[in-house]
Amino acid sequence: MDMLRGVAICLVVMYHCTVYMYEKYPDAFAGLKYASELVGPLRMPVLFFLSGMLLAGSIKKGPKRYALGKINNLVYPFVVWTLVLYLLYEVREIALGLPSEIELFTALVYDPWHHLWFLHYLSVYYILGYFLFKAGFVVAALVAVSLYAVGYPTGHGYFTALFMFFVAGAFANRSSNLARWIDAHEAQVVCAGLLVIALCMTGVIVGLLPMAKHNLTYCIVAAAGLPILISLTKRAEHCRIAPALAYLGRNSLVLYMVHVPVGIAIPLLIERTEWNPVLVYPAYLAVVFTACLGVVWLRQRSKSVDLMFSAEQLYPRRHKDKLARPAEPDV
Incomplete structure (x- = not known):
């Protein structure tokens, strides 16, 4: 599933970069932003589904290692990157006179800034998932669906919708070899998935079904698309690009954390020039991905850089044991 994770994280990076350019050049990037939003069901629902598939393996390690693993690889980088981004925005305020957008206490405690909500949600999901997974599929499904039924009308659709995909991934991986x-x-x-998507989109076009981010129609389309994506990635395993996508998938945490500050900074520089933003956009994406891959390279060679993404280095014996086992995705 590393390749599918790689596809999803690439879509996330490209979407955010498109949004950052749209904020500076709304007329030039309105169409591309709309196209990026159309593939929304292929981004975060897929990432949370794949993260849920790691739940069973994590639980098998025992409660102590389970808790430490999530603290080291979810809570710890969440705190570190909240502090990093807070400092960057303070520097931006001093250098450019733009107001800082981060309230440190609220960002750390209950209102994560920008993309850090991903780690915040995952931390909560792994707490809930630990108990629901042991309670069984029926209980877990009822809880997840009930939370969504209550949460969506009350403004918590984002959290509860993605939790359903997380739970689905956890039990899909436990009950059978999904792939x-x-x-x-x-x-x-594939035919069933395409039929469901076609019916939903027809309903949206003729006005019978509402379509909004993480509403029921959105969730059904995302769920129907998941097995199609898995099938396509299985078929593409022998393509030349497959190893590169799998590599990105295994390092998805680094790409997710790093692309935002780099992606935000570059449009600030571009708008001070007379360059055509549409023509510069491919180079902009290339620079963002290059910066992310550079940090991946540094992480593999520097303990200091690795400490920005995981606290495992603080426990040398545990880190050595981890290196002796096959690598797993960060989230």
Whole structure:
């Protein structure tokens, strides 16, 4: 599933970069922003589904290692990057006179800034998931759906919708070899998924179904698209680009954390020039991805850089044991 994670994280990076350019050049990037929003169901629902698939393996390590793992690899980088971004915005305020947008206490405690909500949500999901996974599929599904039914009308649709995908991933990985099952029923799964998506979109076009971020229609489309994406990535495993996407997937945490400050900074520089923003956009994406991959390279060679993403280095013995085992995605 590393390749699918790589596809999803690339879509996230490209979407955020498009939004940052749209904020500076709304007329030039309105169409591209709209196109990016159309593939929204292929981004965060997929990432949370894949994160849920790691739940069973984490629970098997025992409660102590489970808790430490989530503190080291979710809570710790959340705190570190909140502080990093707070300092960067303070520097921006001094250098450019632009007001800082981060309230440090609220960002750390209950209102994470910008993209850091991902780690915040995952931390909560892994707490809930630990108990719900042991309670079984029926209980977990009822709790997840009930939370969504209550949460969406009250303004918590984002949190509760993505939790359903997290729970779905957890039990899909436990109950069977998902990829193998999809291989065995590929034609039926793909046709059913396409039919559901077509019916939903037809309903939206004729005005019978509402379509908004993380409403029921959105969730159904995302759920129907998941097995199709898994099937497509399985078929693409032998393509030349497959190893690169899998590499990005294994380092998704670094890409997710780093692309935002780099992506925000570059448009501030571009708007001070007379360059055509549309023509510069491909180079902008290339610089953002290059910066992210540079940090990945540094993380593999520097303890200091690694400490920006995980607290495992603070426990040398545990870190050594981790290196002896096959690598797993960060989130």
